[in-house]
Amino acid sequence: MSLSRLSSLRLFRQQCHVGGTWVDAEDGSTIEVDNPASGEVFGRIPSLTAAQVEAAIDTAQSAFIDWRARTAQQRADMLLRWHDLVLANREDIAILMTLEQGKPLAEAQGEVDYAASFLRWFAEEARRVYGETIPGAKPGQQIVVLRQPVGVTSAITPWNFPAAMITRKAGAALAAGCSMIVKPAEATPYTALALAVLAEEAGLPPGVFNVITGEAKLIGQVLTASPVVRKLSFTGSTAVGRQLMAQCAEHIQKVSLELGGNAPFIVFEDADLDRAVEGAMASKFRNTGQTCVCANRFLVQRSVHEAFVDKLAAAMAKLRLGNGFEPGVTQAPLINQAAVRKVQQHYRDALDKGARHVSGAVPDGGQGNFVEPVLITEVNPSMQLCHEETFGPLAAVMPFDTEQQAIELANATPYGLAAYFYSRDVHRCWRVAEALEAGIVGVNEGAISNPAAPFGGVKASGLGREGSRHGLEEYTELKYLCMGAG
Ligand SMILES: NC(=O)c1ccc[n+]([C@@H]2O[C@H](COP(=O)([O-])OP(=O)(O)OC[C@H]3O[C@@H](n4cnc5c(N)ncnc54)[C@H](O)[C@@H]3O)[C@@H](O)[C@H]2O)c1
Ligand SMILES: O=C[C@H](O)CS(=O)(=O)O
Numbered sequence: 001m002s003l004s005r006l007s008s009l010r011l012f013r014q015q016c017h018v019g020g021t022w023v024d025a026e027d028g029s030t031i032e033v034d035n036p037a038s039g040e041v042f043g044r045i046p047s048l049t050a051a052q053v054e055a056a057i058d059t060a061q062s063a064f065i066d067w068r069a070r071t072a073q074q075r076a077d078m079l080l081r082w083h084d085l086v087l088a089n090r091e092d093i094a095i096l097m098t099l100e101q102g103k104p105l106a107e108a109q110g111e112v113d114y115a116a117s118f119l120r121w122f123a124e125e126a127r128r129v130y131g132e133t134i135p136g137a138k139p140g141q142q143i144v145v146l147r148q149p150v151g152v153t154s155a156i157t158p159w160n161f162p163a164a165m166i167t168r169k170a171g172a173a174l175a176a177g178c179s180m181i182v183k184p185a186e187a188t189p190y191t192a193l194a195l196a197v198l199a200e201e202a203g204l205p206p207g208v209f210n211v212i213t214g215e216a217k218l219i220g221q222v223l224t225a226s227p228v229v230r231k232l233s234f235t236g237s238t239a240v241g242r243q244l245m246a247q248c249a250e251h252i253q254k255v256s257l258e259l260g261g262n263a264p265f266i267v268f269e270d271a272d273l274d275r276a277v278e279g280a281m282a283s284k285f286r287n288t289g290q291t292c293v294c295a296n297r298f299l300v301q302r303s304v305h306e307a308f309v310d311k312l313a314a315a316m317a318k319l320r321l322g323n324g325f326e327p328g329v330t331q332a333p334l335i336n337q338a339a340v341r342k343v344q345q346h347y348r349d350a351l352d353k354g355a356r357h358v359s360g361a362v363p364d365g366g367q368g369n370f371v372e373p374v375l376i377t378e379v380n381p382s383m384q385l386c387h388e389e390t391f392g393p394l395a396a397v398m399p400f401d402t403e404q405q406a407i408e409l410a411n412a413t414p415y416g417l418a419a420y421f422y423s424r425d426v427h428r429c430w431r432v433a434e435a436l437e438a439g440i441v442g443v444n445e446g447a448i449s450n451p452a453a454p455f456g457g458v459k460a461s462g463l464g465r466e467g468s469r470h471g472l473e474e475y476t477e478l479k480y481l482c483m484g485a486g
Helices: 050-069 072-088 090-101 105-128 164-176 189-201 216-225 238-248 273-289 302-317 337-352 403-411 426-435 468-473
Strands: 016-018 021-023 030-034 041-046 132-135 142-149 152-156 179-183 209-211 229-235 254-258 263-267 295-301 356-359 374-377 394-400 418-422 440-443 476-483
Touching: 016 050, 016 189, 041 189, 050 142, 050 152, 050 179, 050 209, 050 216, 072 090, 072 105, 072 164, 072 189, 090 105, 090 189, 105 164, 105 468, 152 164, 152 216, 164 179, 164 189, 164 229, 164 468, 179 216, 189 209, 216 229, 216 238, 229 238, 238 254, 263 273, 263 403, 273 295, 273 302, 273 394, 273 418, 295 302, 295 403, 302 356, 302 374, 302 394, 337 374, 337 394, 394 403, 403 426, 418 426, 426 440
Parallel strands: 152 179, 152 229, 179 209, 229 254, 263 295, 263 418, 295 394, 374 394, 418 440
Antiparallel strands: 016 021, 016 209, 030 041, 132 142, 142 476, 356 374
């Protein structure tokens, strides 16, 4: 049993954290959580009732009144204490993450560092929530602009980054002076609950950071039906984001949406091919292809297509699939059978429409949630994978001839989260970077995630930004004071 890997069971909580107390569902109902590597159920979390979610909102509202009145320095100090505790408990959080999400332990440790970096970034930024003054329209008049916290906020987060997708939201919200209710994905609640244990230990006042679990639709409905909750920050699929955005219309709740993507990764003939392959591996295979900014389509200029495919195949041959706890494993199980079926479906559809299998095992679904990395080429825009996110270890390469064609192919998707390209021509770098319809562009870079940068998408990939000062501003409202001459 992998729970025995934990140094203690202190962080393994099977209750929700509301208003500084640990609670079960009042009707006793629970949801099972399993290990995607084995299918073994290793825990149960409460499925809160609607009344309990409403009570959590009330608690968060009371906490907000006190939290907003603290100084920015006091909030920053607590966030920094939380950051330090997360890092001090890096190993146990990573173990819980690998257990519930599957990712290789080294990647889970990396995610803990990344998650902590948002707490630090926003702690530092808390003291820089500046307003402005503007000359008035009359003698003696001044226009003063304040930035104030929006109020109680909620976060609904996905399973693929169970820690970082929470701290990226909570760090910003708490720094701004908001309280937050987090609903993590059903598949990965334990990392979120471990963060709540550490938030409590860091001294965050009760009700400022709450973690609730249960039936997603019900919780989403209660959070969006409440006039007290002033903002929802959602990370997940475009389909669910669209639905939640419509629900938020009822009370004109502010909304941030970090949704799906279908990232193009373009390799021009003047690129450094070795660096392009390095970037391709980082982008495509992080979290076994289950990253919203994963390259979904490699567009490679025809003159270097064969060389790039050979080098990519050689790099992919070094990947090792296995249980995330085994040393040296780089590719872990996918989250569930639906994820496995999606990779199979995109692979089969591509082969049926003329793609060529280059390397890797055919994804036939015969290994539980484990899928070998697979490389195909001769991909064309009629294929499903060009329009939908694969979210798995299928590397699909499409040749192109001209820069204009590459840009058109890259933009031919409803999504616009990340895009990547490799070129050594500085003029082309500016041209292509400006032409790509994406919120994030990696120029000769495959690893683009950073707390200091504004992360987010355009088109069907979402609204708003996370990380950076822009991410903090999402949790504030502007108030303008018109100061008369008196
Ligand atoms: N843009 C980003 O920053 C980013 C980051 C991570 C993941 N993602 C996207 O998330 C998706 C994968 O995550 P997922 O499968 O967990 O997505 P999902 O939309 O199924 O679930 C995300 C969250 O929404 C909840 N949810 C589901 N239905 C709901 C409903 N009707 N009402 C309220 N909540 C509901 C889930 O329980 C989960 O907590 C991918 O599309 C990926 O690209 C985007
Ligand atoms: O899945 C997408 C996330 O945003 C992950 S990351 O921020 O790029 O690490």
